[in-house]
Amino acid sequence: MKISVRNLEPTKVRLTITVDQEELEPHLNDARKSIANQINVPGFRKGHVPGKIVDQRVGYAAVVGEAVNEAVPEFYNNAIEEKNLRPMAQPVLDLKDVPAEKNDGVKLKFTAEVEIRPSFELPELEGMTVEVEKPEVKAEDVDARLAALQQRFGTLVGVDRPAAEGDYANINLEAVINGETVDSQDGISYELGAGNMLDGIDEALTGLSAGEKTTFTAKLAAGEHEGEEAEVKVTLNSVKTMELPELNDDFAQDASEFDTLDELKADITKQLESESEGRQANAARDAFLEKVVEGLEIPVPKGLLAEHTEEHLRNMGKTVDNATAEEKKEASESAEKEMRDQILLDTLAEKMDVQVSQSDVMNFLASVAQQYGMDPNNFINSIIQGGQLPSAVQEVARSKGLLTAMRAVTFKDTEGNVVDLSRFLGSDEDEASDEDQSVAAASAAAAVADEVASADAE
Template identity: 30%
Template sequence: MSVSVEKLEKNFVALEVTVDSEKFVSAVNQAAKNLAKKVNVPGFRKGKAPRRMVELHVGKEALYDEALDHLIGPAYATAVMESGIDPVDRPEVDLVQIEEGKDLIFKAKVMVKPEVELGVYQGLKIEQDAVSITEDQVMEALVSKQQQHARLVTLEEGKVENDDTITLDFEGFVDGVPFVGGKAEGYELTIGSGTFIPGFEEGLLGTEIGQHVEVNVTFPDEYHSTELAGKGAVFKTDVKKIQRKELSALDDEFAKDVSEFETLDELKSDLRNKLMKSTELRMKDEHLKKIIAKVVDNASVEIPEVMITERIKVMVEDLNRNLTQQGMTMEQYYQFTNTTEEVMQERLRPQAAESVKMDLVLETIAKVEGIEVSEDEVDEEIKKLSELHGQDAKMLKNALIARGELQFYKQSLISEKTVNYLVEQNT
């Protein structure tokens, strides 16, 4: 088999693949055997008809189609490997020559990864911001812990205030008619959480226990239900219970109750140290992001639409997987965020495009600078990963191989080394 490569416009290449005549004849003969098992040839049992009779029965074109189905895929895959191209989409295949006794020749037009024109990626001198923690930040962390350990007290009487957790019955009406999903009993709602559509929670402020209140709201124009989007509604509500947070005093007793420390000063010192460490990590991450963003911005590349579409698909799949772990469906997510699949995909487009560009730029820099990972380095990282998750390293590696993910894992390690290289070169 031989392959020639022709560069076309806009990230397309054409592979002309020549398959030896003997291999083509062999594929046609095998196709005849396959078809003999599928069709009824008069005078022969299934699978026993000779090739000539099968060809007369189904026609040469059907015979060739069967042969090509089993021949072109592997031949194209081999041609991709031999030519060194990096396809990002399925090929368009055209037959150039198909005749027994002659070589099979076909052309495969396919989109490949675009070439990146690197800009300046060394000596940018991007400094990391200094890390500092103020007493106000420490106090905010302390108050947050105070809120976390607050206990809910059920009021005997009183009016709804912001941050209260209330239990209520409600039913929604549009033009005097109740709508599906607009009714609930014994529903718990924290006022100020933004759980309901704008205006609902605010309309309950000042309501007393046992009081009936009608809350007027307007559904957002982009609401997930087209029947309700942009329409005014009335919610008839009854507040059954009000619970309010009771905060502990910020003193030594509080420190003993919520931590292993004996005094409030010790607790504050611990919070200060944790804030310092988390801020250092955040600053380091922001510094890294600034460097990568500048390097990527300095580069130029024309990204094929199919790569952006595929990245959006991956992002949606990741979101779906995370939601499933939280016990939520995509449909519920669209409902809670007042969006749709189409709207969300469009919102993800800029992020997806930037993500693809970053990957392409890092990959190009790695090639230019000769940044690679050895098998020993891969094994060492897999060992660390296995220890983190309590798995056997060999089994984890075999699982990556079985799922076809080892090459992606290697590429992620190369990207990580490339990022570290860029930090060294630009700080």
């Protein structure tokens, strides 16, 4: 087999593949056997018709046609492997020459245009130092968490005064457009100042007493008339304020398993420290990737970028035709970053010589199923039946490659202290657990699960 490669773009090549007759012959024989099972020839049992007779009955060209359908993908894959190319998309195949008669001297020749992963040199990881922010838990952070807990145990108490910010108002709303009521809701509870309802409602309710009404103008935020300006009539039914329990040992006993407020605060501090370390691990991952790509130009396949951009637009509820220029730019930039990250992670996995076992993939898929409350066996079967197993393998390889690469460098905080991330990265001897691997692959796992869930819904 003769293979020539022409670079069309930094991420696109055209292979021209010429196959010798002796290489094609096994495929011709397979085609003859397949055809022999489909035809009836007097004097021969079905499936036992000699190849020469098959050629005579259906024609040599028909045999070649059958053989080519099976042979071309195999020859293409062999060529890709021989030339050490890494396809990122399906190839566009084009038959150029096909033998029509036996021994006519014509060799099977075809081209394959395909977008590939670009090649680039990653920096040496040995001796690399990456700086990451030092995690810090402040007293106000503990106070804020404690206040949120206190709020959960608060009690709403009615007050006989005008509504003010922070109060809880029970209201009736009626939206009117051109004299016609388009929406109405009664008994809505709303916290003044929360900012999660119609624009202008805080100003309208402030100073209003129970039983009073007012009207204001606002754009509707949802429903059939979303975005349209309406006259909104609001009736204030009641005003309540939140009475909070006193922060003391009794509160600690009611709100937790601890006997004293000091013990509760210590536990909150410990939780915040753990969360802060998790955020530091994520920040370390991002800082590491930024360090690795410093000075690198990573081109992105144009065709794939266009496809991914359209996918991002669909997720935004838009299409190429109705999206604004700003929305198209946002979708394109998001798709490009996502693809560059994937290309980088694939290259890292290759550099770190990552090996993915069957148990790695099964454990990964089982952990994803658990995150989404799915039955692991059903989820894994859906992945396999949907032809998504290679994608799952790729995600596991990316995760393992990133974790292995991060273990090869030194992380230091802004004060120069070495940061121990072994809780999240595991070790070379004892690789990170599935839960820890999700630090690197959570978004990818979610994408796989969402794709399968969507497929099941359809």
